[in-house]
Amino acid sequence: MRVIEAKNKSFDVLNDEIYQSGDELKIVECLGQRFIASGSRGKRIVISGVPGNALGAYLAGSEIIVEGNAQDAVGDTMNDGLIVIHGNVGDAVGYAMRGGIILVQGNAGYRVGIHMKEYKEKKPAIVIGGRVGSFLGEYQAGGLIVALGLHKDDKETLGAFPCAGMHGGKLFVRGGLGTVSFPEQTTVKIANPEDLAEIRPLIAKFCETFGYDFAKIIDEPFTLVTPNVANPYKQMYVAN
Amino acid sequence: MSVQYLSSEFDVVRNLERCVSCNLCVRECANGVHRIDERSRKLVVDESKCVDCQRCVAMCPTRALKIVKNENSFKENANWSADLISEIVKQSNTGAVLLSSMGAPKPTPVYWDRILINASQVTNPSIDPLREPMETRVFLGKKPEQIRRASDGSLDVSMEPQLVLETPVMFSAMSYGSISYNAHESLARAAQELGVFYNTGEGGLHEDFYRYGANTIVQVASGRFGVHEDYLNAGAAIEIKMGQGAKPGVGGHLPGAKIVGDVSRTRMIPEGVDAISPAPHHDVYSIEDLRQLVYSLKEATRRTKPIIVKVAAVHNIAAIASGVARSGADIIAIDGFRGGTGAAPTRIRDNVGIPVELALAAVDERLRAEGIRNNVSLVVGGSIRNAADVVKAIALGADACYIATAALIALGCRLCRSCQTGRCNWGIATQRPELVQRLDPNVGARRLVNLLSAWRHEIKELMGGMGINSIETLRGNRLMLRGIGMTEKELDILGIKHAGE
Ligand code: SF4
Ligand code: SF4
Secondary structure: OEEEEOOOOOHHHHHHHHHHOOOEEEEEEEEOOOOOOOOOOOOEEEEEEEOOOOOOOOOEEEEEEEOOOOOOOOOOOOOEEEEEEOOOOOOOOOOOOOOOEEEEOOOEOOOOOOOOOOEOOEOOEEEEOOOEOOOOOOOOEEEEEEEOOOOOOOOOOEOOOOOOOOOEEEEEEEOOOOOOOOOOOEEEEEOOHHHHHOOHHHHHHHHHHHOOOHHHHHHOOEEEEEEOOOOOOHHHEEEO | OOOOOOOOOEEEEEOOOOOOOOOHHHHHOOOOOEEEOOOOOOEEEOHHHOOOOOHHHHHOOOOOEEEEEOOOOOOOOOOOOHHHHHHHHHHHHHOOEEEEOOOOOOOOOOHHHHEEEOOOOOOOOOOOOOOOOOEOOEEEOOOOOOOOEOOOOOEOOOOOOOEEEOOOEEEOOOOEOOEOHHHHHHHHHHHHHHOOOEEOOOOOOOHHHHHHHHHEEEEEOOOOOOOOHHHHHHOOEEEEEOOOOOOOOOOEEEOHHHOOHHHHHHHOOOOOOOEEEOOOOOOOOOHHHHHHHHHHHHHHOOOOOOEEEEEEOOOOHHHHHHHHHOOOOOEEEEEOOOOOOOOEEHHHHHHOOOOHHHHHHHHHHHHHHOOOHHHOEEEEEOOOOOHHHHHHHHHHOOOEEEEOHHHHHHHOOOOOOOHHHOOOOOOOOOOOHHHHOOOOHHHHHHHHHHHHHHHHHHHHHHHHHOOOOEHHHHOOOHHHEEEOOOOHHHHHHHOOEEOOO
16 A cells, blocks of 8 residues: 655645555655545545545445545545545535545534435435534435534534525435424424335444444434425526 | 406417418417417417417418508507506506516617728728638737746746637527527527537536547536536536626526426426526625636636636626626636526616627726736627628627527527517527427537638728738727727727717
């Protein structure tokens, strides 16, 4: 495995080294460099330190493991691959994501999974271990978002205004919902075993990655939020 | 009997002496205007459905048809035009927002028509483009500010990535979905033959068209439809769509009914689900955020492609463009108030934004004043209607122009402004196979090549008349322009003198 020293390197220099390295590499002393592995495929990259914004943007199949926190826009428009964060992430995780998996052990900031989509076998998934900030899943058009609400310091799992404009995909929230309210165009219910079957492998992967007890996590009730219309704006217009 | 609050807009006039009852019009009109009556077996019309697309007129073998404005009229007055009255009726019928297509039709000033071009007389000879070489090639992208040398003293000739255009005109963004496969193929092939570029719009790139990549600009909009690493690398440049002239501040919305088959696959969303592009990119709230998006795209494509940022012409466009020029973008595309659209809320289309002429002059001026004009190239569109508009735009400071409506007219569009219905009889703004096949990409590409070849020649003639033999010399050469019938303020903003001065 090649080790790349990130210290004092600008993002373009660092990225050039990443693209020119083999498939297995480790980046050490990472300190805020943006766009790491943007658009990359076929690599396994372990990062120690804190990568900057837009980590793994347009990711096309690589695996990125961060041994700590990450910043904003992780996996922006990600298409395939896996991003694992052993810590917290900033805002806009998985913006317009259309494939692959993002696993976050800790909490996530605002606007998680906005505009997530799916098409046939391409079905993206985001699992957040802790709490999720406001504006979760706005305009969600596909894919799975799972908020586990582990280690939430007595706070609510979700922030304000989740699922605005949701017209596809699913949101699963583990445990109590507290005071949060969902928009009219969504249906909120307790997930039944068939519903949960869809996320079991995902949660198993989460537990295996971060060392949690699967049975403990899946035993709590989950809430499932889905859109109740595919064409939210259909009746709004008249031809002129 | 129900009340018919609105009378039809057009009358269908059939010259019965010429009509041979071939019934071609019945097959040609997807709006169901012409019909054979079951009982009488006679041709009848329902003119209330006619949008005046002129398809049946163009196809009628005996030229028996004419579409005319319905002479029946509301009692209009200077305040309440027929359009306004019908809009009120439509809204009180439905409670819905008015949705229109194509560019703003209102009589807002068209400054191109108030600008006149100079020509040489006596002292500075004009140039005959038929005899002498004329350069219409332009390079779009960042230009170096100064001569750079390597440590051994040799010239550093490395350049930021550029787009090379043989004529300073490109086809602007129209998504696959809003227009048809055959329309896209016509544009792609014409762009290749002409040595210019067409633009995918925000609907992704059909796999068949990757081979035109060298002449393709791929777009990234707020919905990020069809955006993935292969797509980003397929084109010659990437355009970030921040705004559109026809609907500044408003997103796009392709109804689920149009998300079928290939369109669904290319956008990578399921059939029948609405494709919603919100007004803002929800990860771009500042110039710094824009910079992040620009650089993430550069990194994803290994810094090999120029990044275009497209913005709508709005009130503070000069300040906005100054910010964009500092975001790392290589090219700024400014889309004017009169630009076309597949669908936009009528009120937005007709009331929001400013004419591109004023926006362009203001932006070019501002970027020069700040010493950052060479950081970016400027492309303007919305609406450029002919070669004279192109020449005026370049003299006002543009590097190149974008056209879309003009290109569609070349393909057959007759500006019936009903693209949003999905029943375009010319096979352009539709996904219905029987309509799409009416547009033959061979014919379409040839017509587009004809159009731009004619423009290129006209551009050369206009330049030659001014004694200018290279488009580079024309750029920002406002002394070549004069205003006619404009106020001091308008002249001041455009940075030109009045005719006679
Ligand atoms: S809609 Fe077009 S094709 Fe149909 S009658 Fe009118 S002009 Fe003819
Ligand atoms: S593209 Fe078709 S529907 Fe749209 S204005 Fe032109 S002719 Fe009419």
